[in-house]
Amino acid sequence: MDTAKLHWEKVIKRPDFGAILIATVLFLGFATLDYDGFFNAFTMRNVLHFSAILGLVALGQTLVLIVKEVDLSVGSVYGIGGISYILFEPQLGVIGAATAVLMGAALIGLINAALILRGKLSAVIVTLCGLFFYRGAIYLMTGAGVPRFATEARQHWFNQLLGGQAMGIPNSVWIFLLVALIFHLLLTRSAFGNQLYAVGGDAPSALSRGVRNDLIKTWAFVACSVLAAFAGILTIADRPQTYVSMGYQFELEAIAAAIVGGCSLRGGRGTVLGAILGALIIVSVRYQLVGMGAPSSWFITFVGVLLISVVVFNRLLGVWIYGKQPAAE
Amino acid sequence: MTATTTTHGPADSVVIRTRRSLMRGLVHYRETIAVLVALVLTLVFAVTTNGVFLNHANMVSVTHVTAVLAIIAIGQSLVICAGEIDISVGSIFAMGAMTFLALAPEFGVFAAVGTALLVGFMIGAFNGYLVAYLGIPSLIITLSSLFIFRGIAYMLVQDGALRIPLAERLAMDGYLAFGSGTFFGFNNSVLWMLAFMVVLHLVMFTMPFGNRLLAVGGDAKSATSRGVRVRRVKLTAFIVVGLCAAFAGILEANKVGYADGTTGRLMELEAIAACVVGGCALAGGRMSIIGTIAGAFILASIQSYLVITGTTPQLYLVVMATFVICAALLDARVRQWALRLR
Amino acid sequence: MDNNKTPLIEVRNLNLSFGSFHALKNIDLKLYGGELIGLVGDNGAGKTTLINVMSGVYAPTSGEVCFAGRKVEKFHPKQAIEFGIETIQQSVGLCDNLSIARNFFLGREPVKRILGIPFLDFKAMRKASNDVVHTFGLRDNVSVDDEVATLSGGERQSVKIGRAVAFKNRVIIMDEPTNHLSVREREHVNELAQQLKEQGLLVIYITHDVYQVHRLADRVVIMENGAKVADVRKDEMSADDLEQIIRDGGRNCTDAA
Numbered sequence: 001m002d003t004a005k006l007h008w009e010k011v012i013k014r015p016d017f018g019a020i021l022i023a024t025v026l027f028l029g030f031a032t033l034d035y036d037g038f039f040n041a042f043t044m045r046n047v048l049h050f051s052a053i054l055g056l057v058a059l060g061q062t063l064v065l066i067v068k069e070v071d072l073s074v075g076s077v078y079g080i081g082g083i084s085y086i087l088f089e090p091q092l093g094v095i096g097a098a099t100a101v102l103m104g105a106a107l108i109g110l111i112n113a114a115l116i117l118r119g120k121l122s123a124v125i126v127t128l129c130g131l132f133f134y135r136g137a138i139y140l141m142t143g144a145g146v147p148r149f150a151t152e153a154r155q156h157w158f159n160q161l162l163g164g165q166a167m168g169i170p171n172s173v174w175i176f177l178l179v180a181l182i183f184h185l186l187l188t189r190s191a192f193g194n195q196l197y198a199v200g201g202d203a204p205s206a207l208s209r210g211v212r213n214d215l216i217k218t219w220a221f222v223a224c225s226v227l228a229a230f231a232g233i234l235t236i237a238d239r240p241q242t243y244v245s246m247g248y249q250f251e252l253e254a255i256a257a258a259i260v261g262g263c264s265l266r267g268g269r270g271t272v273l274g275a276i277l278g279a280l281i282i283v284s285v286r287y288q289l290v291g292m293g294a295p296s297s298w299f300i301t302f303v304g305v306l307l308i309s310v311v312v313f314n315r316l317l318g319v320w321i322y323g324k325q326p327a328a329e
Numbered sequence: 330m331t332a333t334t335t336t337h338g339p340a341d342s343v344v345i346r347t348r349r350s351l352m353r354g355l356v357h358y359r360e361t362i363a364v365l366v367a368l369v370l371t372l373v374f375a376v377t378t379n380g381v382f383l384n385h386a387n388m389v390s391v392t393h394v395t396a397v398l399a400i401i402a403i404g405q406s407l408v409i410c411a412g413e414i415d416i417s418v419g420s421i422f423a424m425g426a427m428t429f430l431a432l433a434p435e436f437g438v439f440a441a442v443g444t445a446l447l448v449g450f451m452i453g454a455f456n457g458y459l460v461a462y463l464g465i466p467s468l469i470i471t472l473s474s475l476f477i478f479r480g481i482a483y484m485l486v487q488d489g490a491l492r493i494p495l496a497e498r499l500a501m502d503g504y505l506a507f508g509s510g511t512f513f514g515f516n517n518s519v520l521w522m523l524a525f526m527v528v529l530h531l532v533m534f535t536m537p538f539g540n541r542l543l544a545v546g547g548d549a550k551s552a553t554s555r556g557v558r559v560r561r562v563k564l565t566a567f568i569v570v571g572l573c574a575a576f577a578g579i580l581e582a583n584k585v586g587y588a589d590g591t592t593g594r595l596m597e598l599e600a601i602a603a604c605v606v607g608g609c610a611l612a613g614g615r616m617s618i619i620g621t622i623a624g625a626f627i628l629a630s631i632q633s634y635l636v637i638t639g640t641t642p643q644l645y646l647v648v649m650a651t652f653v654i655c656a657a658l659l660d661a662r663v664r665q666w667a668l669r670l671r
Numbered sequence: 672m673d674n675n676k677t678p679l680i681e682v683r684n685l686n687l688s689f690g691s692f693h694a695l696k697n698i699d700l701k702l703y704g705g706e707l708i709g710l711v712g713d714n715g716a717g718k719t720t721l722i723n724v725m726s727g728v729y730a731p732t733s734g735e736v737c738f739a740g741r742k743v744e745k746f747h748p749k750q751a752i753e754f755g756i757e758t759i760q761q762s763v764g765l766c767d768n769l770s771i772a773r774n775f776f777l778g779r780e781p782v783k784r785i786l787g788i789p790f791l792d793f794k795a796m797r798k799a800s801n802d803v804v805h806t807f808g809l810r811d812n813v814s815v816d817d818e819v820a821t822l823s824g825g826e827r828q829s830v831k832i833g834r835a836v837a838f839k840n841r842v843i844i845m846d847e848p849t850n851h852l853s854v855r856e857r858e859h860v861n862e863l864a865q866q867l868k869e870q871g872l873l874v875i876y877i878t879h880d881v882y883q884v885h886r887l888a889d890r891v892v893i894m895e896n897g898a899k900v901a902d903v904r905k906d907e908m909s910a911d912d913l914e915q916i917i918r919d920g921g922r923n924c925t926d927a928a
Contacts, residue, residue, distance in 0.1 A: 536782075
């Protein structure tokens with residue numbers, strides 16, 4: 001009895017409790033209301049593939065949110081990553097292009113971190129400008145064209161590896177799970193993870209214990225940008241042509257996924273499982289709505305409603321668990 | 330001569346004293362830099378385009394763009410001053426424009442304006458309530474509203490557009506008052522902007538509410554201890570930005586007679602950019618209405634300049650981003666330097 | 672104290688919890704005008720929490736607070752301020768980004784109505800704050816238009832005390848008022864506290880320096896772990912006895928009423 005109760009308390013106090021709850025309810029709902037085909041192979045493949053893509057970006061966002069910053073530029077970085085992957089290929093080859101894209105993304109992360117930490121600017125402003133800048137750069141790089149891979153590049157083993165499938169599940173999902181596992185271990189089992197949470201939870205204390213806050217935050221920003229660009233590469237490997245609007249408003253979906261997954265803008269909270277579930281929830285809802293024949297505009301409204309419901313729910317849950325708040329702020 | 334020697338100098342010379350009061354001015358009047366930059370940019374743009382930038386037709390268009398953006402940005406500056414942020418203003422703008430266009434033909438201009446403002450009020454109150462009374466970070470709440478009301482905007486037009494032909498608009502009572510009439514060739518949205526500027530400047534700097542809003546953004550705990558109702562003040566700021574954004578939407582809709590799902594996209598980002606360029610501190614407590622207008626003017630001018638010089642308009646995003654970062658960096662540096670001089 | 676008089680502040684059976692943390696336990700307290708109360712206790716004993724309830728920042732979980740015999744129904748700093756309770760805290764009370772004059776009247780700004788619209792009465796604000804602030808020892812070259820960010824710790828404290836005096840309050844709560852001050856400034860503040868008491872105000876002086884408070888106060892209230900463990904008149908007990916009670920955590924204390 002007692003251990004069971006303790007176990008429950010532990011589950012409820014998890015930051016990703018809300019996401020676990022929603023995911024369970026959602027899939028039970030889809031299963032019972034199943035109109036014809038949410039659980040068919042084609043839809044499931046797409047849901048898993050796009051959850052993996054969004055999951056990678058949400059995972060990066062989670063890292064940044066844990067250290068109490070935010071990165072609004074991931075949508076544009078995702079887009080510029082995918083588009084540069086195609087545009088660089090003729091000169092650098094597939095592997096070369098992928099490497100260049102990831103290094104470029106690391107540089108973007110470094111620039112973000114430098115402006116925020118060295119320049120002492122707010123993350124909102126810096127990454128908002130990043131959002132504009134890289135989106136503008138995408139327009140300038142592509143004109144109005146639709147860049148696409150040549151057939152050879154499409155056949156290249158690297159793209160086959162990233163875009164193919166194994167055991168009926170897209171490779172993107174396997175790769176994502178591998179990355180997620182690495183980050184899960186990093187966050188829960190390593191000193192780095194511990195410091196990451198410390199920096200976000202209580203920066204002065206972390207500093208006083210000798211944690212190099214700026215270095216940790218820099219890593220979070222670099223990882224966030226690299227993961228976003230990598231998600232762009234995975235997308236292109238699967239569908240080797242794209243448009244200038246690639247990744248438009250994707251930052252919002254990524255933040256929504258991370259928050260639904262239990263991150264807090266106040267820092268110090270967030271899990272890899274939460275990011276995965278958050279992405280899965282958002283993507284499956286999109287497909288469910290499409291399947292129901294709802295106009296595409298319903299989707300963004302739904303993401304908004306979901307996001308508000310989750311934060312309000314988490315807030316009230318917090319009040320319920322940790323007791324009454326002070327009468328006035 | 331370095332800053333330290335000036336502070337410790339035995340008898341300050343007139344030059345040093347003048348310089349110091351200049352520096353004090355920079356810290357105290359936050360709009361100084363933005364206004365100076367706006368003037369310099371205007372001059373540079375005028376010279377490099379052989380005066381095309383300053384000709385009447387171009388100024389009419391620049392001031393109209395400035396006015397619409399500035400009205401949103403002024404509202405945003407109040408929210409930023411309270412230490413919060415509202416990134417849903419683009420969606421509120423679209424909702425305002427659409428409500429107006431949908432209702433004006435049937436119920437007349439004034440009823441449409443009233444309803445559109447009511448919509449802005451409601452959205453602002455919704456955001457403000459969740460932020461102020463539940464204590465959820467404004468970035469998340471307004472991000473959600475951005476999504477929700479953008480989606481609703483698409484639903485309203487069912488992926489099409491709302492439009493009122495010019496002839497029909499001209500036949501409406503009171504149509505000219507909201508962004509379609511002109512004075513000296515300028516769109517009267519500029520007059521509306523000036524009205525917003527005067528009213529909100531007075532409210533912010535010469536009335537008790539402004540004093541409290543500044544205090545809330547500067548140090549909410551201290552404000553509470555002096556009996557300021559922090560939550561109510563924040564709620565009010567969100568309502569004001571909702572009204573401002575909806576009103577800007579009305580002006581724009583009235584001018585072009587058209588709105589679709591993409592109306593006002595990226596507007597939230599431009600409004601924040603205008604505030605930052607105009608000298609509002611994102612940390613809260615320091616703001617300037619006049620600076621924000623100068624910021625909006627700067628952004629509108631850059632856009633127009635790129636069009637005049639025939640540069641690809643997509644460059645606007647890149648230039649604006651670079652400009653805002655530089656402005657923010659410069660702003661922090663100049664202010665630190667000025668504070669050291671005292 | 673004269674028990675026929677209504678206490679200025681009366682606290683009955685007060686409890687406050689934050690979740691599972693019981694911050695205040697069954698506090699009973701009667702405080703009268705013209706008293707200088709020393710409120711002492713270790714860090715985390717609940718001193719600041721108690722005064723936060725009195726000044727309306729926290730609402731109690733149970734129990735009641737009465738101001739001059741009237742029960743407080745709704746806890747908000749505004750109510751406390753309207754009743755005339757002024758709290759002087761170490762880090763709270765002045766907004767760095769506002770000028771001294773604007774801070775001075777924050778929350779109750781004097782207005783001049785033009786066409787019924789309330790405009791700030793800058794002239795009155797400058798004059799009143801200027802007179803007070805300079806009698807409380809601010810340098811002459813400090814203008815009331817200067818931002819508070821430019822003031823030193825002692826200067827900030829002077830502004831807060833000056834403000835408390837200027838508004839003719841009935842209760843002044845001083846929370847560690849001399850912490851960051853020089854010896855001379857400290858004497859100055861303590862004299863002020865004495866002076867305020869003699870004018871018939873209730874002064875609550877919070878500190879953990881027992882000797883200082885014993886010299887200053889008429890009555891000393893000791894708190895420990897969120898409970899009141901002693902409430903004694905100064906002449907009933909020596910400073911060393913007080914210190915002993917604090918050290919014992921109230922275990923040997925008989926007088927808890």
